[in-house]
Amino acid sequence: MSRLPEDRPELQRDSSEKVHIKGVEDEVSHDISLARVSRRQSDETDTDHLNFALFRRLFSWTRLYGPKRYWLFACVIIRAAQLPLLAWSLSAVINGPIAEGDYAATLWYALGYAIFAIFTQVVMHFRMRYALEMGETVVCEMRNAVFRHLMKMPMAFYNRTKHGSILSRLTSDMESVRQGVQNVLFVSLVQMGQMIISGVLMAFYNWVLFLALIGMTPILWAINRFFRKRISRSSRNLQESFSRVTATVAESVRGIHVTQGFSREQTNAGLFRRLIADHSGYNMGLSRNIARYLPLLELNAQVFTAILVILGGYGALSPTMHMDIGDLVTFFFLAGLFFQPITVIGRQFTSALAALAGAERVFRLLDQKPDWDESGNDRDPNDPPEVPLENFSGRVHFEEISFHYEPEKPVLKKIGFTAEPGQMVALVGHTGSGKSTIINLLCKFYLPTEGRVLFDDHDIRELQTASLRSQIGIVLQKNFLFSGTVRENIRVGRPDATDEEVEAAVRQLDCLDLVENMTNGFETVVTERGQGLSLGQRQIVCFARALLANPKILILDEATSSVDTMTEARLQSALETLLKDRTCFVVAHRLSTIRKADQVLVLDQGEIIERGNHRDLLSEKGHYADLYRRFTEE
Template sequence: MKKETSKDTLVKRASPADEVEEQFQTVHFNWSLVRRLFDLTLPHRKLRDKLLLTVVLRAIQLPILTWMIGVIIDGPIRRGDFGQTLLYCAGLLLLVVFTEVVFYYRMKFALILGENAVNDLRREFFAKLQQMPMSYYHTTRLGRIISRVTSDIESLRVGIQQVFFVSMVQAGQMIFSAIFMIYYDFVLFCIVLAMAPVIYLLNQQFRSHVTRATRSAMESWSRVTATIAESVSGIRVTQGYSRQERNARLFKSQVDEHSSLNVEVARAQAVFQPLLEFNSQFFIVALILIGGWQVLHPSAATSIGDIIQFFFLANLFFAPIQVLGTQYAMLMQALAGAERIFKVLDSEPEWTDSPTAIDLPDISGHVIFRDVTFGYHKDRPVLHSISFEARPGQSVALVGHTGSGKSSIINLLGKFYLPDSGQILFGGRDIREITSSSLHRRMGIVQQQNFLFTGTILDNIRFSKPLATNLEVIEAARNLDCLDMIESLPEGFNTQVGEKGASLSLGQRQMVCFVRAFLADPRILILDEATSSLDVLTEKRIQNAIGKLLEGRTSFIVAHRLSTIRHANLVLVLDQGRIVEAGTHESLLALGGYYSSLHEQFVH
C-alpha cells in the first residue's frame, strides 16, 4: 500500500498504543527515570533549593545533637560539674528547637513541592491526551488512562515528597555520622564500614524481586480500575442481561490477583528489612566487643566517653538503613508509575499536522475524495479507492449495511484519521495541508451516540461556541423548533443534564446536540445517524428546520430513514468499503440495483 512520505504533507509515526499498554518486563534499576522524576522539580527551583537547604541542615543537625549528648556525658557530667551541665543542656535545647523548626520547614517545602510537581504533571498528561488521535482511544481502555492519572501519578507524588528528600536526609545523616566516627576511632569505623558489602548484596538480592512484584501489582491495579470504569459505563447492559453475579466473580478474580501481588511485595519487604536490621544489630554487638577490649586494654588510648559517643553515632549511622529499605520499596513503586506515565508522555501520535499546514479562515464546502484508500490497520483496508465530489451546498447521503465504510468516511472527513493513499480536498487544498483546528472550527458533527458533558443545557450548547450570548443560543434553539421543548424542562436552559446527559431523554439529548452543532454555524455539517434517537413526531418537527440550516452548507448524512436520504443531492451506496452505486434517490431506484434492493427491504 502506498504511504505518504513527504515532509510537507504528513509526519507518520508508529502507533504508541501497544507500547504504552505493554507489560513491563525489564526489572533493572533505571537511573534515567530517577533523574527525570527529579527533573519534575525544575520549574520550582527556588522552592526546591530551599528544601535542599533544609535537607542539608537536617542531615547535619542530627549527628551534631548526638555528638553533643556524648560531649555532655563525657564532659561535665563525668566531672560532676552541675553548672556546666546546665549550660551545655541549655545549648542542646536551643539546638533541638532549631532542629525541629528545620524539620517543620523541610516537611512543608517537600509537601508543597510535590503537590506543585504533580499538578504540572497532571496538566501535561491531560494536554497530551487532548493531542492523541482517535486511534489511541480506540485501542486504549478507559480504566488504564484513569489509572495513569490517579494511582500512577499519586505514586510519583510520594516519590517526590518523601523518597527523594527523606532519603537525602538519611544518607546525609549516615555521611556526617561517619565523619564523626572517623574522628573518634578509625578502627571501629572500619568495622562499621564492613557492613557496606553486606547491604549491597542484600540489596541486589531483593531489588529485582521487589521491582518485578511492584510493577505487576500496579499493572493489575490498572486492570481493576479499567473493569470498574467499564462496569459503571455499561451497568444498564449488565443488569439487562443479569450479569451481576458473573461480573462480580470476574472482578473478584482480578482483585484477588491484585491482592496476592501486593502480598508478594509486602513479603519481599518483610524479609528485606529485618535482614538489614539484623545485620546492623550484629555489627553493634561487634562494636561493643572490640570497643570494650580497647577500653580495658592497658595500652589503649580510648576512653569510656569516646566509646559512648561512638556508639551514639553508630546507632545514628545504622538507624537510616531500615528507613532507606522502606524508601527503596516506595521508590520502586514511584519508578513503576513514572515508567508508565512517561511512556504516554513520550509516545508520539500516529500522525500530526504537517509543519507547512495552514489555517484556513474559511472553507468553501467543496469536498473531493480522490481515490482514497484507508484502514485502521495498515494491512486491512476498510475503504478501497473511494472517489466522489460534493459541491458547496450539496447534501451527500451515505448508505449501506453495517461495516460498509460509512463511519470511516466520516472519520476521514473530520480529520480524525488520514487516508493511507489518495487525497481529500477541501476547496482544492489537500486535507494534509490544512490544520485540524481550522477545519474543525468550520465543521459541525452530530453523532448517533450523543454525548453531553456534566453541567447545564446552556453549558453544553455553548460548548461549540463558548462566547455565544444567551440570545444566540435561544435563537439557535428557535431555528430548530425546539425552544419550547427546552423551556418546558424544570429549569429551562439551566437544567442540569447529569453525567452523560442521564437526566434527559434520548430525544432531548439529541436535540441539545443539534442546537450545539448549529450554534457553531458550520460550513460543513456531518449527521452520523443523528435522527436515530428521535421519535417520528420529533423528527418531523425538525425536518423543516434542518432543511433551512442545510441551505448553503455542504452536508454529509449517514441515515437509514428515507425522509433524510430522499432529498440528498447525491446518494453514495457503499458495500465492503467500495462505492457500488451513486446518484440521486430517484435515479438509483430507477436503476433497480443494490440501492433499490435496500429500499425494498426498508419499505417492506
C-alpha cells in the same frame, strides 16, 4: 417510521451483546494470561530496574518550583548534620562537665543543647513543608501535561487503549510519583548525610572500630542487591495489575445496563474476582519481599552493634589500648545514628521503586506521539507547514481514498467523490460498509492510508485541525452531553455565544417550546452522560449545539433517530432552511431522510457500488432500489 432490518438495534441486540460479553470474558482471561507470562519473563530477567535516568527525568519537573527547591536542599543538608551534632554535643557534656562534676556548666550545656534541638525541629518543619509543596506542584503540572497530551491523541489511540488504564495514570500512578518527589529523595538524602557525618565523627574518635564497621558493609550491599531486583519487579507488576483492575471497573460501570439486562451480575463478579486475585498475588509477593528485606536490614544493624560492643569493650578493658569510656559512649551514640538510617533508606527504596514504576508508565504515555503534531516540534522539516482553513467554500473531494485500522483488514478501497458547496451527500449501506469511517476521515479523526481528502484545494494533512473542525458541525445518533445546564451544552459549539444567540439557534430548529417545557428550561441540569433528559431532548440539544457553531459542513449520523415522529417532522422542515449554503453529509438508515439528497453513495465492504440521486438509483433497480423496497415494505 421503521428502519431497515439489518440496522434495527432490537434485532441485533441479543447477538451483538452476547458477542460483546463473550469478548469481555476472553479479554479478562487474555489479560490474566499476559500478566502471568510477563511475571515469568520478569522472573527470568535479572536486570536492575532502578533507572537513574528515569529518576533524573522525574526530578527535572522540580525546576518549576523555582528558588524554594534550593532552600529545600539547604534544609536537607542542615538536617543531615543536626542529629550527629546533637549526639556529639551530648557526648561532649558527658565527657566534660558531667565527668568533672561541674553542675553549673552542665546546666549551660543543657540549655545550649535544648536550643539546638529546637532549631533542628524548625529545620525539619521547613524541610517537610517545602517537600510537600514541591510534590504537589510537580504532580499538578504532570497531570496537566498528561491531560493536554490526551487531548491531542487521535481516535486510534483511544480505540486501542482502555479508558481505565488512562485513568490509572492520572490517579494511582500519579500518587506514587507524588510520594517519590515528596519523600524518597529528600528523606534518603537526609539519612545518607546523617550516615556520612556520623561515619566521619566515628573515624575521628576511633578509626580502628570504624574500619571494622566498614568491613561489614558488603553484607548490607549483598542484601540490598538481592532484594532490589525482586522488589522492583513486584512494584512494576503491581502497577500494571492495578491498571487492569481499574480498566475493568470503568468498563463494567459503562456497561452496567448490559450486565443487568442479561442477569450477568454473578458471572461478571466472578471474572472480576479472578482479576482481583491476580492483583492480590502481586501485592502479596511485594509484601513478602518487603517483609523479608526490612527485618534483615534491622537484624544486621543489631548484629553490627553487638560486634562493636565486643570490640569497643575489649579496647576499653585492654591494658594496652586504654580506650576512653567517654569516647566509647560517643562512638556508640554515633553508631546508632549510623545504623538507624539503614532501615529508613530500605523503606524509601521500596517507595522509590513504586514511584519509578508509576513515573515510567506516565512517561510512556507522554512519549506516545500522535499521528500528527501541529506544534511543529515533531514535524518533518520537509513537510509543508499546516495552514488554517480560511474562506472555505464548502467543497470536499475524496481522491482515491483507502484506509485501514489494521493493515490486514482494509475498510475503504479507492473511494472517490466530490461534494460541491451546498450539496447534501447521503451515505447508505449495511453495518460495516464504511460509512462512519468516511465521517471519521472527514473530521480528521484519522488520516487516510492512501489518497487525499481535499477541502477546496487543501490537503487535509496540511490543514490545522482546530481550524478545520471549526468549520464542521456534527450530530450523531448517540451524542454526548457534558455535566452542566442545557444552555451550557448548547454553547459548547460556540463558547462565546450570548444567551440570545443560544435561544435563536433553538428557535431556528422550531423547538424552542420543547426546550422551555423542560424542568427548568435552558437552565435544566444535565447530569453525567446526559441523564435527566430523554433521548429526544438530548438530540435537540445536540442539533442546537451544531447549528450554533454556524459550520460550513454539517454531518448528520442518523441524527433524528431518537426523536418522535412529530418532532422529526418539525426538525426536517427546519433543516431544509438551515442546510441552505452548507455542505451536508448524512449517514442514514431511514431512507426517507435522504430523498432530497444531491448524491447518494451506496457502500458495500468499503467500496462505492452505486451513486446518483434517489430517483435515478430507484430506476436502476440495483442494490439501493432493493434496500428501499425492503424499507417501504416495513
